[in-house]
Amino acid sequence: MSTPTADSVRTLSLREIGPAERGTRADEVVIALSPAFGDPFTKTIVDVPHAEVIRQLLAGIEERGGTARVIKVYRTADLAAVAHLGAKLSGSGIAVGVLSRGTTVLHQRDLARLSNLELFPQAPLLDAEVFRMIGANAAQYAQGQSPKPVPTRNDQMARPRWQAKAALLHLKEFDCIDKDRAAVEVEPVITTVD
Amino acid sequence: MTAVAPRSESSVRSSKRTEVLENRPVNLDGFVEEWPEKGLVAMESDFDPAPSVRVEDGRIVELDGRTRDRFDFMDTFIADHAIDVDTCEDAMATPSVEIARALVDPRTTRAEIVALGRGLTPAKILDVVKLMNVVEIMMGIQKTRSRRTPANQAHSTSAKDNPIQVAADAAEGAVRGFAELETTLGVVRYAPLVAIGLQVGGQVGRGGVLTQCALEEATELDLGMRGITAYAETISIYGTESVFVDGDDTPWSKAFLASAYASRGIKMRFTSGTGSEVQMGNAEGRSMLYLEIRCILMAKGAGVQGLQNGSISCIGVPGAVPGGIRAVAAENLVASWMDLECASGNDQSFSHSAMRRTSRLLPQMLPGTDFVCSGYSAVPNMDNMFAGSNVDTEDYDDWNTIQRDMQVDGGLRHVREDVILQVRNKAARAMQAVFAELDLPAITDEEVEAATYANSSDDYPDRDVLADLDGARSVMDRGITGLDLVKALERSGFGDVAENYLQVLRQRVSGDLLQTAAIFTGDFVPLAAINDANDYAGPGTGYRLSGERWEELKKLRHVTSAENPEEEVS
Numbered sequence: 049m050s051t052p053t054a055d056s057v058r059t060l061s062l063r064e065i066g067p068a069e070r071g072t073r074a075d076e077v078v079i080a081l082s083p084a085f086g087d088p089f090t091k092t093i094v095d096v097p098h099a100e101v102i103r104q105l106l107a108g109i110e111e112r113g114g115t116a117r118v119i120k121v122y123r124t125a126d127l128a129a130v131a132h133l134g135a136k137l138s139g140s141g142i143a144v145g146v147l148s149r150g151t152t153v154l155h156q157r158d159l160a161r162l163s164n165l166e167l168f169p170q171a172p173l174l175d176a177e178v179f180r181m182i183g184a185n186a187a188q189y190a191q192g193q194s195p196k197p198v199p200t201r202n203d204q205m206a207r208p209r210w211q212a213k214a215a216l217l218h219l220k221e222f223d224c225i226d227k228d229r230a231a232v233e234v235e236p237v238i239t240t241v242d
Numbered sequence: 243m244t245a246v247a248p249r250s251e252s253s254v255r256s257s258k259r260t261e262v263l264e265n266r267p268v269n270l271d272g273f274v275e276e277w278p279e280k281g282l283v284a285m286e287s288d289f290d291p292a293p294s295v296r297v298e299d300g301r302i303v304e305l306d307g308r309t310r311d312r313f314d315f316m317d318t319f320i321a322d323h324a325i326d327v328d329t330c331e332d333a334m335a336t337p338s339v340e341i342a343r344a345l346v347d348p349r350t351t352r353a354e355i356v357a358l359g360r361g362l363t364p365a366k367i368l369d370v371v372k373l374m375n376v377v378e379i380m381m382g383i384q385k386t387r388s389r390r391t392p393a394n395q396a397h398s399t400s401a402k403d404n405p406i407q408v409a410a411d412a413a414e415g416a417v418r419g420f421a422e423l424e425t426t427l428g429v430v431r432y433a434p435l436v437a438i439g440l441q442v443g444g445q446v447g448r449g450g451v452l453t454q455c456a457l458e459e460a461t462e463l464d465l466g467m468r469g470i471t472a473y474a475e476t477i478s479i480y481g482t483e484s485v486f487v488d489g490d491d492t493p494w495s496k497a498f499l500a501s502a503y504a505s506r507g508i509k510m511r512f513t514s515g516t517g518s519e520v521q522m523g524n525a526e527g528r529s530m531l532y533l534e535i536r537c538i539l540m541a542k543g544a545g546v547q548g549l550q551n552g553s554i555s556c557i558g559v560p561g562a563v564p565g566g567i568r569a570v571a572a573e574n575l576v577a578s579w580m581d582l583e584c585a586s587g588n589d590q591s592f593s594h595s596a597m598r599r600t601s602r603l604l605p606q607m608l609p610g611t612d613f614v615c616s617g618y619s620a621v622p623n624m625d626n627m628f629a630g631s632n633v634d635t636e637d638y639d640d641w642n643t644i645q646r647d648m649q650v651d652g653g654l655r656h657v658r659e660d661v662i663l664q665v666r667n668k669a670a671r672a673m674q675a676v677f678a679e680l681d682l683p684a685i686t687d688e689e690v691e692a693a694t695y696a697n698s699s700d701d702y703p704d705r706d707v708l709a710d711l712d713g714a715r716s717v718m719d720r721g722i723t724g725l726d727l728v729k730a731l732e733r734s735g736f737g738d739v740a741e742n743y744l745q746v747l748r749q750r751v752s753g754d755l756l757q758t759a760a761i762f763t764g765d766f767v768p769l770a771a772i773n774d775a776n777d778y779a780g781p782g783t784g785y786r787l788s789g790e791r792w793e794e795l796k797k798l799r800h801v802t803s804a805e806n807p808e809e810e811v812s
Contacts, residue, residue, distance in 0.1 A: 204591040204623055204630030209272045211558025212282075215521045219280045222523050 060099035061237045062086045068119040068231035071139035077109050077186040079118045080134025080231075082125050083224035084148040092150030093171045093210055093217060096179075102236045104176045105144060108183020114190055116183075118236050122229035125221045128162050131155035133231060140190035144182060149217040150174045154186055165189060166197050172210045173201040267594035274562045281525025281533070284516070284560055284569035285372060290532045293366035295334045297327055306365040314483040316536050319493040323543030326360040333361025342373040345382040345579065348780025352385055356581045364535040367579075371531070371572045376605055379571045384609035385778045386578040388548075388771040389759035390785050392610030393421040394653025395585060396620035398440055399627035402699045403432040405710075406670050406685055407625070409443030410693035411635075413669035414662050415620035416447020418638070419654045421761040422585075424475060424617055426456040426627050433457055434717035435682070435710060437470045438727060442676060443669040445742035450762030452509065452746065452755075456628070459499060466508045469724025469747050473509035473755070475550050475585065475616070479540055480514065481533025484524040497544035507750030509760060511548035511583060512541045516569055517559030530560055531569045535576055542580050547758045549577045550616045552587020552606070555629070561592055561602075571605035578611070583759035583771070585616030591623065591630030599632050600644075607644070607652050610785060612759045614652050622698045635697070645795050651787045656797045658812060667694040668739075675734035676727060682713040 062081070071078065079102070091097045102118070109116045119137060121130045131145025131153045141157030142165075150171035153164045166185065168174055181198040188195040256264075263269070278287040296304035302321035303310045313321065326333075341358060344350040359367070374382065396415040400407040412423050425440045427433050437455040444451040455465055456476040465471045479496055480486050486493070496512065503510040514537035516530035525533060534551065541549045553560050553570050560566030570587065577584040586606040593599050606614050618641075619631035626634065633641060642656045670693035674685040683706060692702045724747050731740035745766045749755050757770035778784030787795065803809045 204626065205270070205594060207555075207558040207591050207629065208561065208593050209270055209558075211272065211521070211556065212274045212562030213272050215517075215523075215559050216274050216277065216282065218523050219277065219282065219520070 057241050058097055058099035058103065059239050059241060060086050060090070060097070060102060061239070062118070062120055062234035063237050065233045065235055068137055068233045070137050071117055073115055073139040075114060075187075075190045076139040077114055077116045077183075077190045078134040078138035078143040079105055079116055080130050080143050080145045081118065081120045081234075082127070082130050082145075082147045082221055083120075083122050083226065084125070084221045085120065085146060086148075088224070089148040089217075089220075092148070092174065093213055094150065094175070096150060096175060098148070099238045100176055101146060101150070101179050103238055104179035105146075105183040105186075106236075108180040108185075109187040112184045112187035112191070114187030118234050119231050120234050121231045122226040123231070125218075125225050127151055127153055128155070128164070131164070132161045135159075137231075138190075142186055142190040144186050147171070148221055149214060152179070152182060154182065154189065156189065168198070168200070170201065170203065170206055171214065172206045173203055267596070268598055270594040271598070272558065272562050276563050278529070279527055281520040281528050281530065282559075282563065283529045284563050284566045285368065285529050285531035285572060286565065287529040287532070289527045290368060290529050291365050293334060293363055293369050295325070295330050295363050297331055300327055302327060302330065306363050315486070315492055316481070316483055316540060319543055320364065320536065320539045324539040325363065329357075329361035330363070331361075333358050334363065334366055338366065338369040339373055341370045342378070345370070345374070345385070345575075346378050348385065348778070348783075351779065352776060355386065355579065359579050359581075364532060364539055367535050367576055368529075368532050371575060374572070374575075376568045376571055379568065379575050380605050380609040382575045383571070383578055383606070383611060384784070385776070386575065387609070387611055387776050388578065388581065388583050389612050389761070389769060390774045390776045391769055392651050392653060392785065393613055393761050394419065394615055395422040395424065395613040395617040396420040396615075397425070397589070397617040397626055397628050397631055398423050398443070398620045399425050399427075399625060400436070400621065400699050401428065401625045401627065402702070402704070403428050403436055403627075404699055404702055404705060405432075405435040405439035406673055406689050406693050407439075407621070407696065407699055407702055408436050409439035409446075409669040409673045410666040410696065411621050412440045412443030412451075412453070413447040413665040416444050416451045417657050417661060417665045418620075420451065420618070420620065421653065422452045422454070422473065422613065422617070423620070424454045424456060428627050429707075429711070430457065430461075431711050432714055433461060433465070434470065434714045434722075437465050438676065438717070439673060441470060441472070441724070441743065442672050442727065442731070442739065445739050445746070446669040446672055447665050448764045449742045449745065450764050450766050452761065463499070463502055464718075466503060467506050468722070469750075470722075470727070472746050474503055475511050476513055477510065478513045479537050480518055481528070481536040482519050482524050482526045484526065485519050485522050488522065488524070493540050493544065500544050500546045504756060507753050507756060509755040510546060511550055511585060512537075512544070512546050513550040513554060514538070514541070515551045515554040515556055515587065516566075516573055517553050517556030521556050521559055530566075531572055534573045538573070538577050538580050538582070541582060546582075547756065547760075548583025548585065548612070550585040550587070551577050552589075552616070554587055554616075555590055557587070557590050557592050567602055567605070574606060574611060581758065583612045585613040586611040588615040588632045589617050589628065590632060592632045603632060608648065608650055610651065618654075625699050639799055642795070642798055646798060649787050649792070651785070651791065651795070655794050656799060656812070663694055670694065672731060672736045672739050675736060676730045679730035679734055680717070680722065680726070682717070683709040
């Protein structure tokens with residue numbers, strides 16, 4: 049179904065570096081990924097490749113002069129918990145949490161878990177451009193700035209098309225939770241395949 | 243549009259026919275396979291419990307295969323408050339097929355089948371409705387609906403939270419026939435002004451319209467107690483303990499909230515629906531309908547008069563699995579059968595396909611429910627802050643035509659343009675006067691003019707949002723109540739609107755709105771299960787569309803005159 053026509057495909061592998069630890073750089077952003085991100089799932093609910101999600105987030109962070117670390121969380125698939133854990137490990141206290149279906153949140157260490165800086169609840173509306181803007185805002189928050197929130201999109205027909213698939217992906221992601229496995233820091237390796 | 247490529251992209255050659263079909267709107271809808279182990283299944287699952295009940299010393303000690311020591315709090319609440327201990331063992335011994343047939347058979351009265359239902363457990367109720375096809379489910383709804391006269395409910399909201407728009411669309415909705423109007427917000431702080439708009443506009447359209455504003459529970463209750471709104475609906479309940487706990491709630495906390503409304507004579511109902519538990523990943527391996535039946539019994543046990551159900555905001559989940567829309571009709575049947583007012587869904591964007599949208603609403607529209615939609619979008623869906631409805635303002639003429647084709651009463655009617663313009667204009671002027679009286683940010687004549695002729699929020703001048711939000715806060719800070727609004731309307735020359743509004747407030751003293759399925763006629767005569775009880779008993783009985791009301795529904799925008807075929811009547 050998603051056979052590419054012109055562009056080459058980027059694939060993502062997450063190479064484990066070691067246990068996820070508290071960062072020291074005061075301006076870093078942590079990208080915290082949910083249990084099924086990258087493996088076994090490879091793309092969001094609207095087929096944005098996970099490689100592209102990571103690439104755009106990193107590019108957004110980089111173009112604002114920021115640095116990033118990526119961690120993968122196994123003990124929970126609750127987006128708020130994934131992101132808040134990332135924020136607590138982030139040197140700046142700022143994290144981007146991403147579920148494998150694409151739902152994303154910008155979080156900050158000192159906020160309540162169910163609060164957030166910016167929430168992007170409608171995964172079907174998140175494309176490469178939005179992920180780049182989210183990365184850029186994350187870098188600015190990490191540098192102590194107050195960026196303009198990424199414009200939110202709304203599509204009332206997202207429900208009939210995506211609600212059930214979202215539920216299915218949510219259930220599958222829950223199945224990938226490993227209560228015994230602590231979060232790890234990973235190096236995203238993006239390979240281009242023609 | 244969603245950020246996605248068309249589905250047909252493929253290097254394999256496909257036929258022209260396939261291309262046509264691929265491009266049909268229905269193929270933009272999402273469909274998934276069942277996964278019963280996780281509860282992603284409509285109503286037929288091997289993982290639902292078998293029906294059982296056991297009573298000891300006047301107390302239920304076993305419910306659907308679980309003994310009391312293993313009850314979760316839903317089981318406890320249902321066993322202690324929803325099921326009739328005296329009759330349950332006999333009722334449970336009745337074969338399910340007999341009960342299902344009694345639901346359909348007109349010779350069994352509503353009272354008999356409702357009495358039998360009081361002794362049934364969730365699994366037994368599921369066992370009964372599983373035997374029924376969708377036509378039989380409709381037969382059951384026709385008989386068990388509480389109120390004899392069907393009605394309809396509307397959403398009146400604004401993408402810009404513009405209170406003048408909400409007032410004008412409320413007035414139009416009221417004159418078109420909606421018995422209840424509800425609103426909600428984009429920016430929650432706007433709530434007091436938008437709730438005032440809904441209330442004032444609703445009372446302009448005609449007498450007897452009830453309004454509510456869906457908000458976080460404490461504010462919703464506050465607006466109700468002040469008399470700025472007249473009922474409440476968005477008190478959500480869930481079918482598993484884990485989902486309840488996720489929302490920091492229990493059946494007892496919801497029952498307490500319900501009693502707070504009752505203490506002020508304010509009408510209220512709970513909200514639930516298939517799909518919410520599996521959507522949140524905590525269905526505990528039960529089917530969607532089984533969990534919804536637990537919600538229905540919980541609502542009954544809490545003593546509320548009614549329930550909004552029919553999947554509601556999770557409609558995309560049952561809508562995507564086999565038999566899902568049958569299950570949604572079945573949940574409306576069970577709510578009606580359990581003697582609750584049923585506001586029966588059809589209130590959320592459901593499908594890209596006009597055919598599918600229509601077929602989804604027929605199981606409620608044809609038999610008639612207490613509110614066929616809960617609600618119908620009385621604004622264009624782009625302005626619908628409940629995230630869009632199954633039907634909106636663009637569908638008004640289609641709806642009226644279906645009523646006329648089928649000779650069914652879906653609660654609406656065709657209204658001439660001059661009448662609509664008049665009530666929209668009056669609603670906007672009434673708001674202008676009320677805002678001036680209460681020292682709220684001025685409403686200009688230009689805004690009144692826009693409201694008269696507008697379709698959507700795009701057609702209105704922008705308001706000064708910050709000034710409005712200050713005004714909204716001052717409404718709360720100054721302790722403004724419904725009575726203050728009545729006085730402002732009276733002082734500014736809108737005595738008839740003030741009179742309508744005052745009648746709504748008076749009713750909470752009489753308590754008439756606490757009766758099951760209560761609505762008002764245009765003359766403020768309450769219609770409820772107590773004085774307008776559904777007396778359907780087969781062909782020729784029950785609510786029939788006839789007389790003056792049928793003459794009203796024969797009118798459409800364009801009907802060729804029989805007397806002079808060169809002219810139209812409307």
